[in-house]
Amino acid sequence: MELSTVPASAVKPQGAFPRLPPWKRYVHRLLGREISALTRYYDRTIHWLPRPEDDGTLLESVDCPQTQIVSGEQDFPDLTREVDERTAVLVNGTLNHHFDIQGLLSGLKARLSRSSRVVVVLYNPYLRGLYGLANRLGIRSGELPTTFITRVDLETLSAISGFAIVRQRPVVYCPFSLFGLGDLINKVLPVLPVLKWFSFAFVVVLRPVIKTAPGGLSCVIPARNERGNIENALKRLENFPCRIEVIFVEGHSSDGTWEEIQRVAELYKDRFKLQIMQQTGKGKNDAVRLGFSKATEPLLVILDADLTMPPEMLERFYLAYCAGLGDFVNGSRLVYPMEGDAMRFLNRLGNVFFAKLLSFVLDVRIGDSLCGTKLLSKRDYQRILAWREDFGDFDPFGDFELLFPAAILGLGIVDVPIRYLARTYGSTNIQRFRHGWLLFKMTAIGLFRIKMR
Numbered sequence: 344m345e346l347s348t349v350p351a352s353a354v355k356p357q358g359a360f361p362r363l364p365p366w367k368r369y370v371h372r373l374l375g376r377e378i379s380a381l382t383r384y385y386d387r388t389i390h391w392l393p394r395p396e397d398d399g400t401l402l403e404s405v406d407c408p409q410t411q412i413v414s415g416e417q418d419f420p421d422l423t424r425e426v427d428e429r430t431a432v433l434v435n436g437t438l439n440h441h442f443d444i445q446g447l448l449s450g451l452k453a454r455l456s457r458s459s460r461v462v463v464v465l466y467n468p469y470l471r472g473l474y475g476l477a478n479r480l481g482i483r484s485g486e487l488p489t490t491f492i493t494r495v496d497l498e499t500l501s502a503i504s505g506f507a508i509v510r511q512r513p514v515v516y517c518p519f520s521l522f523g524l525g526d527l528i529n530k531v532l533p534v535l536p537v538l539k540w541f542s543f544a545f546v547v548v549l550r551p552v553i554k555t556a557p558g559g560l561s562c563v564i565p566a567r568n569e570r571g572n573i574e575n576a577l578k579r580l581e582n583f584p585c586r587i588e589v590i591f592v593e594g595h596s597s598d599g600t601w602e603e604i605q606r607v608a609e610l611y612k613d614r615f616k617l618q619i620m621q622q623t624g625k626g627k628n629d630a631v632r633l634g635f636s637k638a639t640e641p642l643l644v645i646l647d648a649d650l651t652m653p654p655e656m657l658e659r660f661y662l663a664y665c666a667g668l669g670d671f672v673n674g675s676r677l678v679y680p681m682e683g684d685a686m687r688f689l690n691r692l693g694n695v696f697f698a699k700l701l702s703f704v705l706d707v708r709i710g711d712s713l714c715g716t717k718l719l720s721k722r723d724y725q726r727i728l729a730w731r732e733d734f735g736d737f738d739p740f741g742d743f744e745l746l747f748p749a750a751i752l753g754l755g756i757v758d759v760p761i762r763y764l765a766r767t768y769g770s771t772n773i774q775r776f777r778h779g780w781l782l783f784k785m786t787a788i789g790l791f792r793i794k795m796r
Contacts (some may be wrong), residue, residue, distance in 0.1 A: 352503065363400060369520050370543075373529060374630055375404025376796070377514050377546045378462055380751055382407040384726045385429045385460075389413055389420070391451070392437045396485035401435055401464075425456040427722050435464045439488035448504035452551050457667065458722075461506065462551040467513075467542060468493055502624070505551040507669075509755040513542035530626045530795040548753040552667045557641040557720070559586035560661060563634030565627045566648035567594040570603045576646065577611050579654035585661065588616040588640050591648075591651065592630040595622075625716070628741030635724055644718040651764050652676075654717045655729050659759050660718040669757030670723060671749040673716035678760035686763060693779050697786065701743075704789045705750035710758040713782075723754055734792070743785050751793065 346502065363371075382388045388407040391397070392415050402410055413419055422430055429693050438444050451461065466474065468491030477483035492500070494511070501508050516532045517525040560583070564576055572589070580587060591608070593601045601621060607783060608619045618637055622630045627647075636645055642664065645652060660672045675684070677694060686694070694713050701712045719727075730748040738744035749756055 356364075363398065366519050368400065369525065370515055370518050371401045371404050371548055373515050374401055374464060374544065375406075376547065377512055377730045378431075379404075379406035380793075381460070381462065381510075381548065381753055381794070382431045383747075384729055384752055385431045387411070387428070388431045388433055388437065388462075390433045391419065391733055392434060394436055394440065394485070397435060397662050398542045402433065403434070407431070419451065419454050421454055422453065422456050422459050425458055426559035429726070430456075432459065432461045433464075434461060434490070434604075436466065438463060438492060439466045439490050440486065441490060444492070444500050445504050446492070448500065448506060448549075449487065452505045455538070455551045455553075457553040457555055457670070459549065459551060461551075463547045463549065465492060465497070465547060467540075467544065470474075470541070470543060473543075484754060505552055507552055507755060509550045509753045510546075510548040510706060510750065512546045513539055513544075514546050515543040516541065518543060525656075526776060534790070534794055550670070550753060550755040554665060554667045556665050557585070559588065559640035560642040560644055560718075561588040561590060561634075561638030561640040561721075562646050562657065563590045563592060563631055563638065564646050564648050565592050565594060565634070566596070566600050566604065567602060567627075567630075568596045568598045569648035570596070570598045570600045572648050572650050573600065573603045574607045574610075576648065576650060576654055577615060577745055579650075580657070581614065585663075586640065588618065588638065590618045590633045590634040590637060591620070593619070593621045594627075594630050595625065601612075612655050626739055627663070628739055628744070631741050635721075638721060641721055642718060642753075643721055643724055645716055647715040652714070652761055653764060656759070656761050657718075658718070659761075661714065661783045663757055663759055664718055668755075670754040671745075671756045672718040673709065673711065673746070673756055673758050674716035675710035675758040675760045676714050676763035677711050679762040681763045693782075697782055700786050701746065701789070704786060705747065706794075707750045709746065709750075709756060710760070711741075712746060715742070716744055716761070717742075717748070719745070719754065723752070726752060737788055738785055739781065743789070745780070747789060747793065 365385040383406040388405055389527045390402045390412045393412060402412065441447055459788055466488045471491055474483065480486060499510060513533055515529065517528040519525050564574065577589065580589065591604045593604055604619050608617050611617065620633065622633050631645055642656060644660060646652065646657065650769055663669065663672050694711060698709050698712045702709045729746065730752065731744055
C-alpha cells in the first residue's frame, strides 16, 4: 500500500455507531483507559487500518485532543516533519490478521517522525481457543485471528522493521463488569506472577528508531555546599561535541558556593553560554525545575555538582540520544565497580532494590532509578509537566517524577553505564533511612495509580 499525504476525506466523524453489548463496551473502556494514559498528552491519534468489524467505539474511548481514522484505501499522512507535535498511531488487532507484519511496519516507519509512537492492540496467542469458543457461543463476532504473535516474535519483528518496544501492558482479564468484581480482577491480576500473562489482550507501544542531531544542550547543575567543584565542572565540559549552555542553580549554601559561582561565571563568560541563579525553594528537585524552566537549548540534562558522575561522560548521554537509542537517557551507576567509598553498602542495596521494583511497577527495564543524571528533550519535558499536573506533585527528589511519565508516555528509556566516583569535596546530603522510606512510599503510589489503575 502506498503511503502519502492523507486527503481530507480520510477523517471519519465519530459517533452514531451501532449499539454494542455491555461486555464489549466494557472491554473497550479498559483498552481505552490504557491507551489514554499515553494519548491524552499527545496531539493526535490516528486509527490506522481498522478491521471491518471495528465499529469505532475503541477510538471513541481514547482520550486525545484530535482523533481520525485512516483505512486501507486511504493514504497515510506524512508525519516526518513533526518536531514539537506528537502523534500516536493506533493499530487495533490488525497485526493478528496480517501476513507481512515486517513490510507493514517498515512502510509505516517511513512516514513517521522521531516523536511518533505506534500503539498496537494484540490478541493473546495462548488463548486462541477461547476466541473460537466465544465465536461459537455468539459472544464474539468477526473473523478469528490468523496470526498470533508472541512477545519474542514481536521484539524481533519490531527490531527488523526499525522500531523499539518501549512499553507492554497486559489488559482485560475479565471481559465482564460483574457489578465491580471485574474491575477488581482487572486491577489485581497484572501484579500477580504467571497469572499476569493470561490477559485477553496486550497494549504495546513502539518507538521508531530515528537518528537526529539537536543543535544544543542545556546542562543544569544544582549546587548546595559544593564550592570546591564549581570551576572543575566547567573545565571538564569545555570539549563537549555540541553547543552547550550551563545553568548553575545554587540552593542555600553555607560554604560560599554562590560567591564561587559568581566568580567562575565571570571568569568563563567568554567560553560558555552561562546562566546563574539562586532557588527560593528547597531541594534538588526544586533546583532542577527552576533550571529547566530557564533553559534555552532543545535538550536538557542534569549534572550533580558533586561530580561523582564524571562530566566527560555527558557526551555519551548526548550521543545515545542522537543515535535514536532512546528519548530519555538515564545514568546507571550499578554496572561498574564504584570508586572507594562512592556509595555505602546499604545505599547500593537500596538502589538495586528500587531499580527492580520500579521496573516492575512501570513495565520497563530500568538499571538505576536514582542516578541524578538524566537527559531528555525540552519538548518532552513540557509533556511531563502536563502529566505531573494531573498525577500530582509527590516527589521531593525529582528522579521518580521524571521516570514515571517517561515510561508511561513511551519516551523510550535507555541506560548509559557510568563509573561512580568518590567525592573530592563536601559530603552527601542523602539520609538513607528517611529518604528510603519516602522512596518506598512513592513507589507504592506508582503501584496503585499506574500498575493497578
